[in-house]
Amino acid sequence: MERKWEKVFNILSVGEYPPFFTSNQKFKLRRYASKFTIKGGELFFGDKKAVKSRDEARALFNEFHVAPNGKHLGIFNSRRALCAKFYWFGMTRDIEKWVLECNECKTRPLTPAQIKIKRLAQNPPKIKRGVLNKKVEEAKKLAAYAAVDYHVKDNQIVGIGSGSTIVHVIKRLAERVRKENLNVFCVPTSFQTRLLIQDIGLMVIDLNRHLEIDVAIDGADEVDSELNLIKGGCGCLTQEKIVASCAKSFIVIADYRKDSSALGEQWKKGIPVEVIPMAYVPVSRAIQSQFGGSADLRMAVSKAGPVVTDNGNFLLDWRFDQEHNWSAVNTTIKMMPGVVDTGLFINLAERVYFGMEDGTVKIRDKNML
Numbered sequence: 001m002e003r004k005w006e007k008v009f010n011i012l013s014v015g016e017y018p019p020f021f022t023s024n025q026k027f028k029l030r031r032y033a034s035k036f037t038i039k040g041g042e043l044f045f046g047d048k049k050a051v052k053s054r055d056e057a058r059a060l061f062n063e064f065h066v067a068p069n070g071k072h073l074g075i076f077n078s079r080r081a082l083c084a085k086f087y088w089f090g091m092t093r094d095i096e097k098w099v100l101e102c103n104e105c106k107t108r109p110l111t112p113a114q115i116k117i118k119r120l121a122q123n124p125p126k127i128k129r130g131v132l133n134k135k136v137e138e139a140k141k142l143a144a145y146a147a148v149d150y151h152v153k154d155n156q157i158v159g160i161g162s163g164s165t166i167v168h169v170i171k172r173l174a175e176r177v178r179k180e181n182l183n184v185f186c187v188p189t190s191f192q193t194r195l196l197i198q199d200i201g202l203m204v205i206d207l208n209r210h211l212e213i214d215v216a217i218d219g220a221d222e223v224d225s226e227l228n229l230i231k232g233g234c235g236c237l238t239q240e241k242i243v244a245s246c247a248k249s250f251i252v253i254a255d256y257r258k259d260s261s262a263l264g265e266q267w268k269k270g271i272p273v274e275v276i277p278m279a280y281v282p283v284s285r286a287i288q289s290q291f292g293g294s295a296d297l298r299m300a301v302s303k304a305g306p307v308v309t310d311n312g313n314f315l316l317d318w319r320f321d322q323e324h325n326w327s328a329v330n331t332t333i334k335m336m337p338g339v340v341d342t343g344l345f346i347n348l349a350e351r352v353y354f355g356m357e358d359g360t361v362k363i364r365d366k367n368m369l
Ligand SMILES: O=C(CO)[C@H](O)[C@H](O)COP(=O)(O)O
Pocket: 161, 162, 163, 164, 165, 166, 218, 219, 220, 221, 230, 231, 232, 233, 234, 235, 236, 237, 240
């Protein structure tokens, strides 16, 4: 934590990189540091003071965890109080851990959210060893269950992504609605998801009826170390991005194969781009000439001709051959006439749950970066 703080402070104050940094590491550090500013000799993340050391963070926690009336705040309220003013690398995890370790709090009964976090942290469910497919399926299920159990509450509007991992979300949600008598409405992101939701008996609602979604849960094809995503392997990226952007929080679930440090490391099928059919050749050429690589029309498997999306469009899969500034690339491609949207989800995800091979769930959170 101290080292990360110093790296950001040094690059912003004197433009100095740590010794032996490669150009790729320098690029990443510059991009990360661009979210911070220095005011009066102090480092700020937006308008929040960036805390330098774990000791300082612990002292702040001790101060903010106990309200003026002496009452100890739970995880949610402690986090809310601290996040309003401060930022440190890994603060969500630290606060969760310190509240659970607080001796005073241990004498009080845990809230359902605390019980779930404790269970996840101390007693991760184990999966049976088996063939790869079985392990991957178990990993998907673990991630889906963790996301539904931790983020979905009564009386919520929930955005539901598309793909095979999402099937576990729908099953778990239906189970909870039945057992806990929850009142939950689902906004689907594809025809496939709409059918699954309806078949299992969950309630469907459209964005034109309800503009604000409490939480959207979706899968991904790849997640990088900064929670940027490639999506659209199943071709539903446009509706998925609309739903994610209307959600107060966007939570991603994935199995361990999708965890990478940089986009393209794990996912080799390229970045999907949805295009109006008449524009697929000009868009493909424009992408190739500006960014290199190859952008090819996705062909259907059980149908002659190209894949047609739920919106009646075509898909290009752009296999890039070098690392790019993904935010800039996304904006440039989106501006090309005929492009509907791209499978680059930049700065949208708040938290990712990875179901791991060993049966644990790994969390990557925006506030922990
Ligand atoms: O973006 C998507 C669909 O457009 C999916 O979330 C992504 O392709 C992951 O799918 P799966 O859960 O089947 O691996």
